[in-house]
Amino acid sequence: MSGKRYSTATAVALICAATVLSAPGAAFASPAEPRPGTDPALEKVRQKIDRLYREAGTATDAYNAAEEKAEKQSKDIVRLARDIEKGQRKLDRLKARAGAAARAQYRGGGIPDEARLVLSDDPEAFLDGAGRLRRGQHATKSLLTEVTRTQDDLRTYAADATARWKRLEANRKAKAAAKKKIEERIAAAEKLESRLEKKERERLRELEEEAARRRQSQWVDSGAVKDLNGKASGAAKKAIAFATAQLGKPYVWGAEGPKAYDCSGLTSKAWAAAGRGIPRTSQEQWKRLPHVDIENMRPGDLIIYHKDASHVGLYVGDGRIVHAPRPGRDVTLAGAGSMEILGVVRPTG
Template identity: 50%
Template sequence: MTRTPRAQHRRATAVAALTLALTAAAVQPARAEPGTLEEVRAELQRLYHDAAVATDKYNAADEKVTRQSKRVRTLRTQVGAAERKLSRLTSRAGAAARAQYRSGTGASLPAELQFVLAENPEAALDGATRARQAQQGTMDVVAALVTTGEELRTRADEASDVLRRLKANRRAKDTEREKVERRITEAERLEDSLAASQRRELDGLDTRDANAAQDRWLDTGALDRAGTTTTAAGKKAVEYAARQLGKPYIWGAEGPGGYDCSGLTSQAWLSAGVTIPRTSQMQWQGLTRIPVGSMRPGDLIVYYDDASHIAIYIGDGEMINAPRPGRNVTIAPAGSMPILGVVRPGA
């Protein structure tokens, strides 16, 4: 097929600019250098997608460490409380025994002899019975506290072992962090290699494809039954997301200066008093799934087969999301990316 002079010029410019940038930066791409602007765009999408997947893995490992740390602190607090209670009870029991001994009612005479010598044998018998009951009750409580304390210490030690393993796993996931940084650096260098006109053309291609995908999605009737109203919590979540518009995408961030995609959705719902999982994959796996046609503002739209992106639906076929590095939190067509499904926090 014969290319037009304009297409030939565009291809030559893209190849030259890309080659120059890659050589200057001493970057060895994992695949063959892209040539046409479409190929450059496909490579950018691959790099940013890889970065999103690696971000989710790192965030998931970090979230597990955070949760387990809280569990260990809680168990250690419970152990301390049980030990303090045991100490107080043991001290009181010891004091009672010493007082009984000093008063001559306990250790000086056996209960049988006290009964024989007492002026009021019935009262003596009642007193002895109550004393034994009190002593036995104290011993039972002390024994229960000792058992509880031992169980709590065992659970706390086990939880600490789990925490150590999770921290080791998170350190291993530092390779995921490095992978994210490499992918983002490669993508940024690739974008920087293009002329301003080419970057505008890339943006135009993105907008064109997003609108076309949205039109195809709307043509399916996906929004015919979608809700236009939401709960008070859903409204708060949407309002929070709207206040973040214009803030930069920062991988691994949960605000307030910037967000990654799931950092934005989790914080939006946290502002409404609902705690949800940290990553897009965990949100997809852990929240109630809703038919796409039944979604309402505040619901979360999960994208791609690997649940690597997520956004908050705001109604009228639009969503708010933190798209990728180099972009800001923005409003976009809800159907502009392949939808995996919809989940509803607090359902």
């Protein structure tokens, strides 16, 4: 890519060229109105970059979910392979026992035990032989049943392993598609920003911060935090301590620490440090953790953002969250209302 810088007018033209990267039907909140005097062209650049990074965040959730599933499926396949190996050894032992029984009969002249028993003229030997014959028949039946059961188990294991391999391959493809989408969106956003003049890039950062402040102010003015006085539990305090200790570390998509994090990588690791395992992605955190009304929110809760649940932050109190914002930014403290809130979940139940 050329190192040449371009004006905002050129950047807006680039936006039009980059719209092919936008996912059809994606739903986003309307941005807060820019303050009077803001350069409309630069504001359009900011909105486009914001949308691209949000789409990258959605794709990151899809990537993380596919990776988590692939890891589980790989472990399941390894377990099945061990079961198959164990079952095959068992089948070999059973076949060896059946072979030994056949060889013993051959050494006895090939006359079945039933025939020898009928030909016996010793009553005592006859009764003793009858008992041994019943035991032998029972043992033979049990052996054949065990052989059949083991063969059925092996067929089941093999079919299960084949199905899991197919699902694993599907997840690998989904993961690759999500990775491609992430890289495309980030590259498009970085291209737009890199072609601005230095002063315009500085102003772009200011516009981002101003938009976040306006949303936060609107949220606070709505009375959403007026009655928030919940106290953090012991586990929540540990999660908050972990998350705030990561301040200043870079956002890297797919990262779970310790040097970098994405948004849900930070929240999942924070609660893991508190002794509570939670889902890896923000979308699964929204689906599977107990929901809490905003007016009952307390420190340690997770705030889920955007209609597609593609972002998450950990509430630390006083109307603020700690979160990993997006590529090019570091883990930071921000206003809890600075983004579109979908809802709140509580890892502690």
